[in-house]
Amino acid sequence: MQLTDFDTLTFDCYGTLIDWETGIFEGLRPLLERVESPLTRDQVLEAHARHESSQQKYTPHRRYQELLPVVYKRLAEEWQTPYTLAECVAYGQSIRNWPAFDDSADALRYLKQHYKLVILSNVDNESFAFSNEKLQVEFDAIITAEDVGSYKPSPRNFEYMLEKLAERGLHKDKILHTAESLFHDHKPANEFGLASCWIYRRHAKEGFGATMNPGSQPKIDFRFNSMADFVKAHEAQLRRQ
Numbered sequence: 001m002q003l004t005d006f007d008t009l010t011f012d013c014y015g016t017l018i019d020w021e022t023g024i025f026e027g028l029r030p031l032l033e034r035v036e037s038p039l040t041r042d043q044v045l046e047a048h049a050r051h052e053s054s055q056q057k058y059t060p061h062r063r064y065q066e067l068l069p070v071v072y073k074r075l076a077e078e079w080q081t082p083y084t085l086a087e088c089v090a091y092g093q094s095i096r097n098w099p100a101f102d103d104s105a106d107a108l109r110y111l112k113q114h115y116k117l118v119i120l121s122n123v124d125n126e127s128f129a130f131s132n133e134k135l136q137v138e139f140d141a142i143i144t145a146e147d148v149g150s151y152k153p154s155p156r157n158f159e160y161m162l163e164k165l166a167e168r169g170l171h172k173d174k175i176l177h178t179a180e181s182l183f184h185d186h187k188p189a190n191e192f193g194l195a196s197c198w199i200y201r202r203h204a205k206e207g208f209g210a211t212m213n214p215g216s217q218p219k220i221d222f223r224f225n226s227m228a229d230f231v232k233a234h235e236a237q238l239r240r241q
Contacts, residue, residue, distance in 0.1 A: 001195065001221055003234045004241065008140075008170045009111060009197075010161065012152075012179035013121040014098070016199050017108070017227070018131050021210050023098025024048055027091050031072065034081045045210040047075060053212050056122070056151035063124035063146050065092040095123065096130035101201070107227035108137040114234065116140040116170060120161050120177075122151045122184065141165065152184040158192050176222075178230075181211040186218040197222040199230065 014020035025032075025041055032044065039047075051074040055067050062070075069088035076083035111117060117139045121128060124146040132139070143161050150156040162172055178197040179185035189196045196218070202209055203225045224230045 003176070003197075003222065003230075003237055004114075005174075006115065006176040006195065007174045008116040008118060008165065008176070010118040010120050010165075010175055010177045010194075012181060012185045013119055013128065013131060014123060015180040015201065015211065016178065017100060017104040017135055019099050019101050019201075021045055023094065024210055027094035027097075028072070028075070030087055030090075031076055031079070031081055031083060035079050036081075039079075042205070042207055042209060046207065047078065049208070049210050049212050051075060051078075052210075056145075060145075060150040060154070063126075064122060064144075065095055065124050065127050068092040068095070095127040098131065100131070100134040101227065103226050103228035103231075105134070105136040107231045108135055110231050111234070112137055118161070118165065118170075119143060120152070120157060120185075121145070141168075152181075153188045155188060155191065158188050158194075162192065182214040182218055183208070183212040186220060187214050190218045195221045197224070197230065199227060200225050 011017060025044060028044060032039065048071060051071045055070050059067060069092040072088045072091040073083065108117065117137065118141045119128070119139050120143050122145045123131070125144050128142060128144060141164065143164065145151045145157065148157050148160045165175070172192070172194060175194055176197050177185060177189040177194045178199060180199050180201050186196050186198060198220045200223055224233060
């Protein structure tokens with residue numbers, strides 16, 4: 001199997017192209033400044049992952065920018081820390097400030113020359129529009145949790161994506177699902193028989209950070225520590241052909 005075997009890259013966005021762990025941590029700073037017992041960055045991210053995953057299960061139709069305020073509230077309660085409704089709402093709006101990884105925009109511009117580029121994200125459409133400005137590329141399709149009415153790793157999101165792409169002549173055997181999260185993306189990609197590329201942004205860190213533990217290691221066809229490494233591998237493959 002080679003990177004050049006595919007004509008479509010389907011991307012998770014947050015954690016893969018957008019540095020959501022930095023965005024989450026900075027967005028929670030007003031709350032963290034009042035927490036009595038200091039928390040490590042990973043403790044914060046892991047707690048966030050628990051509450052976010054639970055909320056997505058119980059309120060799958062809630063837009064992501066409306067779901068995050070509930071997560072903020074649950075975290076405040078867990079940490080026994082005062083909070084305000086205004087802070088909760090501001091946290092939901094903070095998605096628009098989450099930074100792109102330094103290599104994302106350049107990598108996407110390069111890959112656009114060789115593939116169809118598709119987003120499959122747990123975000124809402126309004127919030128993604130702000131992220132898209134940072135990524136500086138026109139995607140061939142953007143599929144969000146708001147569109148589907150559920151959140152990954154629900155199979156509904158992958159079913160919806162594959163149906164919509166097939167209608168455009170983009171078929172499963174030519175799709176490479178490209179993502180950081182083993183829990184949200186690679187496990188369900190396995191279930192649908194999709195080839196997968198792991199952008200292992202947390203390669204220098206322990207644990208799973210802002211994503212849930214997948215429970216077992218999914219099958220991975222390609223692994224790179226950054227989008228820049230993905231591009232280098234693709235360039236090298238073209239030189240060998």
